[in-house]
Amino acid sequence: MIGIKDVGSYIPAHRIQRQKIGEAWGYDPFIMKMLLGEKAVANYDEDALTMASESVLLALEGRDASKIGSLYFASTTAPYLEKNSSSTLAEIADLPSSISTIDFANSLRAGTSAMLVALNGVKAGAFEEGLVVASDVRLYEPESIMETMSGDASAAVVVGEGDDVIAEFEGSYLLSQELLDYWRKREDKYIFSDDEKAASIFGYLNMVPKALEGLAKKLNLTPDDVSKIIVYASDANTYRALAKRLGNFAVKLNQDPTLLLGVGNPGVANVLLQCVLALEEANPGERIILISYGDGAEAFSFRVTEAIEDFKKKGKRSVRDWLGSKIDLPYYTKVLKWREEIVTKKGLWPAEPYTSVTELYREKKTILSLYGVKCKKCGSIYFPPKRVCPKCGAIDEFEPFKLSRRGKIVTFTRERAIPNPEHPVGMAVVDFEGGGRTFTQLTDMPPEWQDKESSLIDKEVELTFRIFHRAKGFYNYYWKARPVRGK
Amino acid sequence: MQGLKDKVAIIGMGQTKLGDRFDAGFVDLAVEAYVEAIQDAGIEPSQIEAMWLGVFEPNMAGGFQGQAGSYLAEALGLWDRPSSRVSNYCATGMDALRNAAYAIAAGQYKIVLVLGEEKMRDVGSRDSLIRQTLLNGHPVIGKGQTAPGMFALMANRHFHEFGTTKKDLALVAVKNHYNGSLNPKAHIRKQVDIDTVMNAYMIADPLGLYDCSTVADGAAAAILTTPEIAKSLKPNGDYVLIKSIGLSITTDARYFDPYEQYIGFRSTQMAAKMAYEEAGIKNPFDEIGVAEVHDCFTITEIINYEDLFFVEKGKGATLIREGITALDGKLPVNTSGGLKSCGHPIGATGVRMTYQIYQQLLGRAGKMQVKNPKLGLIHNLGGPGSVAAVAIYRTP
Incomplete structure (x- = not known):
C-alpha cells in the first residue's frame, strides 16, 4: 500500500484581523463586509524555508528518518531563486546526504506536484519514504483584496509504502494548461493579472471541475464514494462559484471555513494544509479528493486507512493547535514592515554582521542539525561543541549530542541596544530536556513576555529555525527560542 | 611563590578628563595622561626603559592606532626601547599594569611606563562597543x-x-x-x-x-619603579606600593x-x-x-x-x-x-x-x-x- 504516512503543519504565531487591514486602507463598507476573520502573518525573521522547517520536523517527529529517501520543497516564494531550499531543510531534519532533494516552484500546484513525484518515486522503488513540504509567504500588492485573503503557512506529508499508510493513494488525474491568468516575472514583486473574469472562466472554473471529472471517471467514483473534496481556493467567493460547476459532487466540497478565516490562502501550501487538517480529523474508510490549481490542475484520491487511529493516538501538534496559539497584531503597519513594503530605519543602523560561508559550512552540523557534544569521561554536554572538556580536561573524548528542541529559560534579558527590525530582542539561556544548554535569541514573544516587569525564568521554550541576518547578501539562518505553542 | 608584594612602587600617575573628547585624538589623550604622570613622578622621558600600552580594540574608531606597542612610542616620541600592547577585554588596563609590575619585580627594568587608553568616540556611542558585538564573533x-x-x-x-x-x-x-x-x-x-x-x-x-x-574617551598613565628608587625620588613618601x-x-x-x-x-x-x-x-x-x-x-x-x-x-x-x-x-x-x-x-x-x-x-x-x-x-x-x-x- 502506497500513500501518506504522516503529516506536519505550521501556522505562524502572528495574526492580523482583516478588518484592521480594511480600516487602514479605508475600504468602503461593501468590501469591509467581506473582510471576515484574520490572516496568519510570518514574523520578520520567517520565510518560506523557515516555515517549511517546522512542518518538516513535525512530520518527522517520532519517525525513523533513515527511511526517508527524498525531500521535496514546494514554494512560489523560496528565499533563493538559484540555490535550493530542500538541501537546507534536509540538513535541518538531519537526513543523510544520500537522498534526493528537489525544489518545486513557479506554480501554485507545485505542492501537489511535489507530492506526485514523491509518490511516483515510492511506486518506482526509488525510495521507501519521501518527504514533501509546501510553504509560502504570499506577497500580494498592498491595498488589494488578494492581500487580505492571503496568509502564510506550510504543510508537509510523508509518503511511502507500508502498513502504516494512513491515507492510501488511489490515483491521480493531471491536466496541463497554458493560460495567462496570474503571473509574476523574475523582476516583479507582485502578481499580475489581466482579465480576471475571462481567466477564471478559462482557467480555474474550467480546469478544477475537469480534473475532478477526469479523476472520477478514471477511478470510477460517484459522489457517494467521496467523503470530502479539498480544492485550492483563494477565498469564499471562489468556493461558491466553483461549487456551481461541480454538479453532483458539489455537496462534497470541503466547506470548513476554518483555514480561510484563521490563516488565509497560503498559496502553494493551500491544498496540503487542508489535507493535513482533514487527515487529523478523518476516520477510516473516508475517501478524500485533493485538487490543486495553477497552469492546469491535479486531482488525487486518497482512502483513509485503519492506521489513522494509531496516527491520532500519537497526539502530534495539529493544525488546530497552531490555530489556537496566536499573537494578535495590534497594527497593520507591522505586516507592511515585516514584508518590507515599508522600510524603516528604526532600530537599525548601517552595520553588517560578520559572517563566513566557510564557518557556516564547517559548523553546519551544529548550526543546522543542532549537534553539540557529550564528554565520554564526565558526561558534560556542550553546545556549541568543544575539543577539550572544561569540566574534566579530557581531550577529544566527546561524542555527538543532539539537542532536543524543548527547554526552560535559565536567565534572560530583553535587548534594545542591538540593531534589529523589532525590539526588544529577547535573549535567553536555555536548558534543554535531556541535557544541554545554549544561549540564543527569543522570537514570537507575546506582549506579556515583552512586559518589562515580567520574569521569563523557568518559562518553557522550543527552538525554531529563523533568519538572523542577511550579511554578505545571503540568509544567515539559525535557531531562536520561542514560547512553546499549542502542545 | 615570589609575588609582587611591596616590590613595585607607583611614583607618578596621570589621567585625562574622560568623556566625549571630540577635541582629542589617540595621540592627544596619550600625551595628556603621560605628561601628568612624568611630571608627577619627577622623571625625564629618557629614564623610561620599557612601556606597556593597554588598548582593548583600536578598530572601534575605525583605525589602527593602539594596535601595537609602537603606537605608544609614536605618540610619545619614545623609540629605541621595548613597548608592548596588552589587550584583555575591559581588564586590559590592569593587565598592562600587571605586566609592567612583573618586569620591575623581576629586576629587568628600573623605571617603566604603563598607559591605558581607549578612543571610542570618533564614532557614535553605539558604533563603538555595541557595534563590535555585531561585526565580530560568530x-x-x-x-x-x-x-x-x-x-x-x-x-x-x-x-x-x-x-x-x-x-x-x-x-x-x-x-x-x-x-x-x-x-x-x-x-x-x-x-x-x-x-x-x-x-x-x-x-x-x-x-x-x-x-x-558611559562610552568614553580617555587615557591614564602610571610610572612604576622599585621601592628603593621611589624612596630616593620621593623622600617624603609620596608614592604607593603594590x-x-x-x-x-x-x-x-x-x-x-x-x-x-x-x-x-x-x-x-x-x-x-x-x-x-x-x-x-x-x-x-x-x-x-x-x-x-x-x-x-x-x-x-x-x-x-x-x-x-x-x-x-x-x-x-x-x-x-x-x-x-x-x-x-x-x-x-x-x-x-x-x-x-x-x-x-x-x-x-x-x-x-x-x-x-x-x-x-x-x-x-x-x-x-x-x-x-x-x-x-x-x-x-x-x-x-x-x-x-x-x-x-x-x-x-
Missing part, C-alpha cells in the same frame, strides 16, 4: 548579545535567586553619580535621583540607561556553560583570592579602606561586593542599601564615580581606577577624599566576566 551563535545584555542576564538571575531589585541597582547609580559630581575628571558630573534612574529608557531589562557605564595583583580567567562561553549559575563571577573570586593571599589580607571588608570596583553596570557593582568577599553571596545589595559603600560609609566604593559616572574608556579603566586609589592613598582626592585610607583595592572585570584583575595598593 555569524549566528549567541548573536544578539551586547555588553548590557550579558550583564542583564546576571541581574535577572540575581533578582530571581536573592531578591535583589531594580531599586537596589538604582541606588548604585545614585551613589556613583554623586561621587562623579565631585570628580573634575569625570565624564558625567551630574547627580541623579532614584526616580530618574528607575524610569530611564530601558537598554536591556532590567538595565536602564542609568544602569550602564601589595599584590591577582588575575584570573574563566570561560568566555559563560552563557553556554552548563554549570554556570549566573549569580557571580568566578574570575573575580579567584583573582581576589590571589590578591588577598599575596597581600596577607584576611578580612577584606575590615582591612580595605577604599575601593574602585568594576561597575560597568550597576548590577556588576553589587555582584562585585560578593565576589570580592566584602559580604556573603546574595547579600551584595545590603551594602548599597545601608550606605556602607557611600563616600562617607565604612568601605567607600567607586569614589571617582566609577565606570558609571567617571566613565569607561575600556583600555584605560584599570589604570584609571589605580589613579583614583593612588590619589586617595596620597590624600589628594579633593572633595572625593575618604579619611586616611591605608589599603586600597581595585577590581577590573572584562568580557562576559571571563577575566578579572584585583590589585591591592598601600602607602609606604
Whole structure:
C-alpha cells in the first residue's frame, strides 16, 4: 500500500484581523463586509524555508528518518531563486546526504506536484519514504483584496509504502494548461493579472471541475464514494462559484471555513494544509479528493486507512493547535514592515554582521542539525561543541549530542541596544530536556513576555529555525527560542 | 611563590578628563595622561626603559592606532626601547599594569611606563562597543548579545535567586553619580535621583540607561619603579606600593556553560583570592579602606561586593542599601564615580581606577577624599566576566 504516512503543519504565531487591514486602507463598507476573520502573518525573521522547517520536523517527529529517501520543497516564494531550499531543510531534519532533494516552484500546484513525484518515486522503488513540504509567504500588492485573503503557512506529508499508510493513494488525474491568468516575472514583486473574469472562466472554473471529472471517471467514483473534496481556493467567493460547476459532487466540497478565516490562502501550501487538517480529523474508510490549481490542475484520491487511529493516538501538534496559539497584531503597519513594503530605519543602523560561508559550512552540523557534544569521561554536554572538556580536561573524548528542541529559560534579558527590525530582542539561556544548554535569541514573544516587569525564568521554550541576518547578501539562518505553542 | 608584594612602587600617575573628547585624538589623550604622570613622578622621558600600552580594540574608531606597542612610542616620541600592547577585554588596563609590575619585580627594568587608553568616540556611542558585538564573533551563535545584555542576564538571575531589585541597582547609580559630581575628571558630573534612574529608557531589562557605564574617551598613565628608587625620588613618601595583583580567567562561553549559575563571577573570586593571599589580607571588608570596583553596570557593582568577599553571596545589595559603600560609609566604593559616572574608556579603566586609589592613598582626592585610607583595592572585570584583575595598593 502506497500513500501518506504522516503529516506536519505550521501556522505562524502572528495574526492580523482583516478588518484592521480594511480600516487602514479605508475600504468602503461593501468590501469591509467581506473582510471576515484574520490572516496568519510570518514574523520578520520567517520565510518560506523557515516555515517549511517546522512542518518538516513535525512530520518527522517520532519517525525513523533513515527511511526517508527524498525531500521535496514546494514554494512560489523560496528565499533563493538559484540555490535550493530542500538541501537546507534536509540538513535541518538531519537526513543523510544520500537522498534526493528537489525544489518545486513557479506554480501554485507545485505542492501537489511535489507530492506526485514523491509518490511516483515510492511506486518506482526509488525510495521507501519521501518527504514533501509546501510553504509560502504570499506577497500580494498592498491595498488589494488578494492581500487580505492571503496568509502564510506550510504543510508537509510523508509518503511511502507500508502498513502504516494512513491515507492510501488511489490515483491521480493531471491536466496541463497554458493560460495567462496570474503571473509574476523574475523582476516583479507582485502578481499580475489581466482579465480576471475571462481567466477564471478559462482557467480555474474550467480546469478544477475537469480534473475532478477526469479523476472520477478514471477511478470510477460517484459522489457517494467521496467523503470530502479539498480544492485550492483563494477565498469564499471562489468556493461558491466553483461549487456551481461541480454538479453532483458539489455537496462534497470541503466547506470548513476554518483555514480561510484563521490563516488565509497560503498559496502553494493551500491544498496540503487542508489535507493535513482533514487527515487529523478523518476516520477510516473516508475517501478524500485533493485538487490543486495553477497552469492546469491535479486531482488525487486518497482512502483513509485503519492506521489513522494509531496516527491520532500519537497526539502530534495539529493544525488546530497552531490555530489556537496566536499573537494578535495590534497594527497593520507591522505586516507592511515585516514584508518590507515599508522600510524603516528604526532600530537599525548601517552595520553588517560578520559572517563566513566557510564557518557556516564547517559548523553546519551544529548550526543546522543542532549537534553539540557529550564528554565520554564526565558526561558534560556542550553546545556549541568543544575539543577539550572544561569540566574534566579530557581531550577529544566527546561524542555527538543532539539537542532536543524543548527547554526552560535559565536567565534572560530583553535587548534594545542591538540593531534589529523589532525590539526588544529577547535573549535567553536555555536548558534543554535531556541535557544541554545554549544561549540564543527569543522570537514570537507575546506582549506579556515583552512586559518589562515580567520574569521569563523557568518559562518553557522550543527552538525554531529563523533568519538572523542577511550579511554578505545571503540568509544567515539559525535557531531562536520561542514560547512553546499549542502542545 | 615570589609575588609582587611591596616590590613595585607607583611614583607618578596621570589621567585625562574622560568623556566625549571630540577635541582629542589617540595621540592627544596619550600625551595628556603621560605628561601628568612624568611630571608627577619627577622623571625625564629618557629614564623610561620599557612601556606597556593597554588598548582593548583600536578598530572601534575605525583605525589602527593602539594596535601595537609602537603606537605608544609614536605618540610619545619614545623609540629605541621595548613597548608592548596588552589587550584583555575591559581588564586590559590592569593587565598592562600587571605586566609592567612583573618586569620591575623581576629586576629587568628600573623605571617603566604603563598607559591605558581607549578612543571610542570618533564614532557614535553605539558604533563603538555595541557595534563590535555585531561585526565580530560568530555569524549566528549567541548573536544578539551586547555588553548590557550579558550583564542583564546576571541581574535577572540575581533578582530571581536573592531578591535583589531594580531599586537596589538604582541606588548604585545614585551613589556613583554623586561621587562623579565631585570628580573634575569625570565624564558625567551630574547627580541623579532614584526616580530618574528607575524610569530611564530601558537598554536591556532590567538595565536602564542609568544602569550602564558611559562610552568614553580617555587615557591614564602610571610610572612604576622599585621601592628603593621611589624612596630616593620621593623622600617624603609620596608614592604607593603594590601589595599584590591577582588575575584570573574563566570561560568566555559563560552563557553556554552548563554549570554556570549566573549569580557571580568566578574570575573575580579567584583573582581576589590571589590578591588577598599575596597581600596577607584576611578580612577584606575590615582591612580595605577604599575601593574602585568594576561597575560597568550597576548590577556588576553589587555582584562585585560578593565576589570580592566584602559580604556573603546574595547579600551584595545590603551594602548599597545601608550606605556602607557611600563616600562617607565604612568601605567607600567607586569614589571617582566609577565606570558609571567617571566613565569607561575600556583600555584605560584599570589604570584609571589605580589613579583614583593612588590619589586617595596620597590624600589628594579633593572633595572625593575618604579619611586616611591605608589599603586600597581595585577590581577590573572584562568580557562576559571571563577575566578579572584585583590589585591591592598601600602607602609606604
